[in-house]
Amino acid sequence: MKGVLVKDLYIARSNILVTIVSLVVLGFGLSFLLETSAILVLAPVAATTAAFISITSDAASKWNKNVITMPVSRNQIIGEKFLFYILLAILGMLTALVPCAVLACFGMDITLHSLLLYGSIGMSACLLAGGISLPCAYLFDPEKSQIVFMMSFMASTGIITGLVLLINLVFPVKENILLAFHIVLIISVIWFFVSYRIAVKVYRKRDIT
Amino acid sequence: MTNAFMVSGLTKTYKDFVLDHVSFTVPSGSIVGLIGENGAGKSTTINAALGLIQKEDGVVSILDREELDGNVKEQIGVVFDGSNYPEILSPRKLNRVMKNIYKTWDEQVYLRLLKQFSLPADKQIKQFSKGMKMKLAISVAFSHHSRLLILDEATSGLDPVVRDDILDMLLDFVQDEEHSILVSSHITSDLEKIADYIVFIHEGKVVFEKPKDELTERYGIIKCGAAQFDALDKSDIISYRKMDYEWQILVSDRERMQKKYPKALVVPATIDEIMLLYVKGEK
Numbered sequence: 001m002k003g004v005l006v007k008d009l010y011i012a013r014s015n016i017l018v019t020i021v022s023l024v025v026l027g028f029g030l031s032f033l034l035e036t037s038a039i040l041v042l043a044p045v046a047a048t049t050a051a052f053i054s055i056t057s058d059a060a061s062k063w064n065k066n067v068i069t070m071p072v073s074r075n076q077i078i079g080e081k082f083l084f085y086i087l088l089a090i091l092g093m094l095t096a097l098v099p100c101a102v103l104a105c106f107g108m109d110i111t112l113h114s115l116l117l118y119g120s121i122g123m124s125a126c127l128l129a130g131g132i133s134l135p136c137a138y139l140f141d142p143e144k145s146q147i148v149f150m151m152s153f154m155a156s157t158g159i160i161t162g163l164v165l166l167i168n169l170v171f172p173v174k175e176n177i178l179l180a181f182h183i184v185l186i187i188s189v190i191w192f193f194v195s196y197r198i199a200v201k202v203y204r205k206r207d208i209t
Numbered sequence: 210m211t212n213a214f215m216v217s218g219l220t221k222t223y224k225d226f227v228l229d230h231v232s233f234t235v236p237s238g239s240i241v242g243l244i245g246e247n248g249a250g251k252s253t254t255i256n257a258a259l260g261l262i263q264k265e266d267g268v269v270s271i272l273d274r275e276e277l278d279g280n281v282k283e284q285i286g287v288v289f290d291g292s293n294y295p296e297i298l299s300p301r302k303l304n305r306v307m308k309n310i311y312k313t314w315d316e317q318v319y320l321r322l323l324k325q326f327s328l329p330a331d332k333q334i335k336q337f338s339k340g341m342k343m344k345l346a347i348s349v350a351f352s353h354h355s356r357l358l359i360l361d362e363a364t365s366g367l368d369p370v371v372r373d374d375i376l377d378m379l380l381d382f383v384q385d386e387e388h389s390i391l392v393s394s395h396i397t398s399d400l401e402k403i404a405d406y407i408v409f410i411h412e413g414k415v416v417f418e419k420p421k422d423e424l425t426e427r428y429g430i431i432k433c434g435a436a437q438f439d440a441l442d443k444s445d446i447i448s449y450r451k452m453d454y455e456w457q458i459l460v461s462d463r464e465r466m467q468k469k470y471p472k473a474l475v476v477p478a479t480i481d482e483i484m485l486l487y488v489k490g491e492k
Contacts (some may be wrong), residue, residue, distance in 0.1 A: 003309030010302050011295055057295050066293035069259050069359075070310050071279035207262040 001076045002069065008084050011057050012050035016088070019047050020095045027099025036103050038109050039096045040118035044126035045094025045153060051085045051130075052149050053138070059142040065208050078203050082134060082196045089126045093119060103180075115180060120181040121160065127158035127188035133194035138203050160184055211273065212235045213357045213389035214258070219267035221257050226413060228253045230267070233408040233418045235357070238386035240379065240398030242421070243393035244480065245410035251393040254410065255361045259287065262374055272356060283313055286350025290362040292342035296335035300328055300345055311353040319352035326374075340371040349377060351382070358382065360392040364399050372396075376403050397480040401425065407480060409487065416487055421480070428478045429463020430486070432456070435471055445469070450491030459486040 009016075023046060027039045058064055067077060096160040097115075104110045133152040137145040161182045164173055214235035225312065228250045235241040243251050254458050257264040274281045284451055288395075295301055301324050308314045311460060313399040321328055324345040334342060343363060350358055358379070364372045380403055382388050394400055400421070409416045431441070436451070438456040445466060449458040460466045467475045 003306045003311075006309050007295060007298070007306045010306070011297055057297065061295045062289075062291065062293045063295055064262060065289065066287070067310075068261055069282060069285065069287035071282040071312070072310060073279070202368065205263060209254075209256060 001072065001080045003082060004072060004080045005084060007063075008051075008054040008080070010083050011054045012084075012088070015050040015053050016047070016091070018029045019050065019092065022046070023092065024099055027084035027096055028103070031099070031103050031108060035110070035114055035118075036100050036108060037114040037118050039099070040093060040115065041122040041125070043092040043096035044122045045092075045129065046132060047088045047095070048085050049185065050088050051081065052133070052146070054084065055081065055137045055145070056142055068208055074203050077169055078199045079137070081137075081191070082130075082199070084131045086192075089123065089130075092126075093123065096122075099116070109184065117178055117181055120185045121176075124160055124184045124188040125153065125156045127185075127192040128159050129153045131188070131192045132156070135195055135199035135202060138199055140208065163187060211237050211434070212270070213272055213347050214241075214256065214359075215268075215270040215271075216258055219254060219257055219269065220265045221253055221262060222265060226250070226253070228257065228413045231410065231413070231415050232267075233415055235391045236406070237267060237389050239405040240383055240390040240392065240403050240405035241406045241408060242397075243391060243408050243410065244397055244484055245393075246271065246395060246484070248317055249366045249410045250413040251395075251410055253413075255359060255391070256427050257391060259285075259359070263345055283311060283353065284356045286353065286355035286358045288343070288346045288350050288360045288363040290365055291339075292334060292337070292346045294342075294345070294349075297333060299331050299333055300348075301330040303334075303345075303349070304330075307349060307352070311380055313353045315352050315354060319348055322348035322351060340367050343367055343371070343375070346381075347378065351378070356387055356389070358388075358390045358392075360390065360394075362393055362395070362419050363398060364394055372399060379403055397484060409484060411488055424475065424480060424483060425462075427462055428483055429460050429466060429475045430462055431458040431466060431470065431483060432474045432476060432480045433458070437470070441470065442487060446492075448486045450490040457486065457489060457490075458483055459483060 023039065023043050027036055030036055030039055064077065068074065100110050100115065129152040132155055133149040136148040140148065164180055167173055167180045167183055212234040217232045219228060219231040231250065231254050258269045265287045268275060271277060271281055272284055302318060304319055308316060308443050326348060328341055328345055334345065337345065364375060376399055379390055383390060404421045406418065407421050408418045432455050434455065438458065441458065445460055447461055448460040449456055462477045463477065
C-alpha cells in the first residue's frame with residue numbers, strides 16, 4: 001500500500017503545494033473580514049481535491065488495471081485512497097491552523113471554542129462528501145464521478161443542516177452548539193468508515209478493463 | 210515438465226461475446242504465443258486469469274498456485290498494450306513507487322535496463338514515445354525477478370527495431386528454465402521468431418494448442434485448381450478458401466500430402482496463413 005501512497009503523493013504534490021499556500025494566504029486575508037478560524041471550514045475540503053486529481057490520473061493511465069497485477073490487493077487499493085483522503089484533510093486542517101496560530105500570537109482573538117466548532121464543521125463536510133464521492137469514483141466513469149465529486153460537497157452541507165435540525169429535536173443546538181457539531185462529526189466518521197466498507201465490497205466484484 | 214501457467218475451462222459471458230471453456234498451459238521454461246484476431250478473446254483470457262475480471266467458471270493456476278495472492282503476483286511481470294503508469298511520473302519516481310510495492314524490487318537491474326534502453330530517468334512518462342513507454346513497462350516487469358511474464362499485445366504498434374529488441378530480451382529471459390512467458394499478439398511473425406507453443410483462440414474458443422515447430426514444419430497449404438480440389442480426400446482438409454484464381458487448402462502434414470497428391474503444389478504455411486485459413490476458410 002505504501003508504494004501506491006507514494007504514487008498518489010507524487011501525482012498530487014503540485015496541487016497540495018498550491019492548496020497549502022492558498023490556505024495560508026486566505027487565512028491571513030480572512031482575518032480582516034471575519035474570524036480567521038472560519039478557514040477551518042474550508043481547509044479540509046479544499047485539500048482533498050488532490051485525491052480526485054489522483055483518481056482522474058489513475059483512470060487516464062489505466063493504472064488500476066496495472067496495479068491489480070502487482071502485489072497489491074483490491075482492498076489495499078481502496079484503503080489507500082480513503083487513507084490518502086484523510087491525510088489530505090488533516091494536512092489541510094493543520095495548514096489552516098498556521099495563520100490562526102500566527103495571528104493568535106499577535107493578539108488576535110482566536111478561541112479554542114471557535115477552532116473546535118469550525119474544525120468539526122470542516123471535517124464533517126469533508127468526510128460526508130468523501131463518503132459519497134470516493135465509492136462513486138469506483139462505480140462510475142471519470143466524467144460522472146467528477147460530477148458526483150462536486151455534488152457531494154453540496155450534499156454534505158445539506159446533510160449537516162439536516163443532522164443539526166434533527167439534533168435540535170433532542171436538545172437545543174444554540175445552547176450546545178459544540179456538542180451538536182461533535183455529534184455530527186462522529187456520525188460523519190462512521191459514515192466515512194461505512195462508505196469505505198461499501199467501496200471495498202463493490203470494488204472486489206468489479207471487472208477492471 | 211511443470212506448468213508455469215494453466216487455465217482450464219475458463220468461461221466468461223458478455224452480452225455479445227462468450228469466452229467458452231478456454232484451456233491451455235504454459236510449460237515452465239517456454240514461450241507460449243496466444244494468437245487470434247482482434248476480439249477473439251486473448252485479452253479476456255489474460256484478464257480473467259489475472260483476476261481483473263470475474264470468471265464464471267474454470268480453474269487458473271499460476272506458478273502452481275490457484276490463488277493469485279501477493280506472493281504469486283510478486284513473481285509475475287505483466288505488460289499491457291500501453292504503459293499504464295501515471296504519465297506525470299518519471300522513471301526515477303516510478304522506481305521509488307515500485308520499491309515500495311515489490312519486496313523483490315531490484316533497483317540496480319531497473320536502472321541498468323533504463324540505461325540499456327536509453328530511457329531518460331528524469332523525464333516525465335508523458336513525454337515518452339509509445340516505444341519508450343513499452344520499454345519502460347518491460348523494464349519494470351524485468352526488475353522484480355519475475356518467473357512468469359505475461360504480455361498482452363505488448364509489441365503492437367511498435368516499430369520493427371524496437372520489437373526486435375524486445376523479442377531478444379524475451380528470448381534471453383527464458384534461457385533460465387525457471388522462466389516462462391505467455392505473450393498474446395496478433396503479430397504472428399513475432400511469435401514465429403520466439404514462441405515454443407502456439408495457442409490459437411477464435412470467437413472465444415481455443416482452436417488449437419500446438420508446438421510452433423509442428424505448425425511451421427508440418428502444416429502446409431495445397432494450392433490448386435477446382436478440378437484438383439474436387440479430387441482431394443475431404444478428410445485431409447482442415448479448411449479451405451477459394452481465391453480469385455486458385456483454391457488454398459490447409460493440411461496438417463504437407464509431406465504426406467505431397468506424396469498423396471504428387472501433382473499438387475504443397476507449400477509451407479506461416480502462422481499468419483494458418484490463422485487466416487482457420488478464420489476465413491470453410492471446413
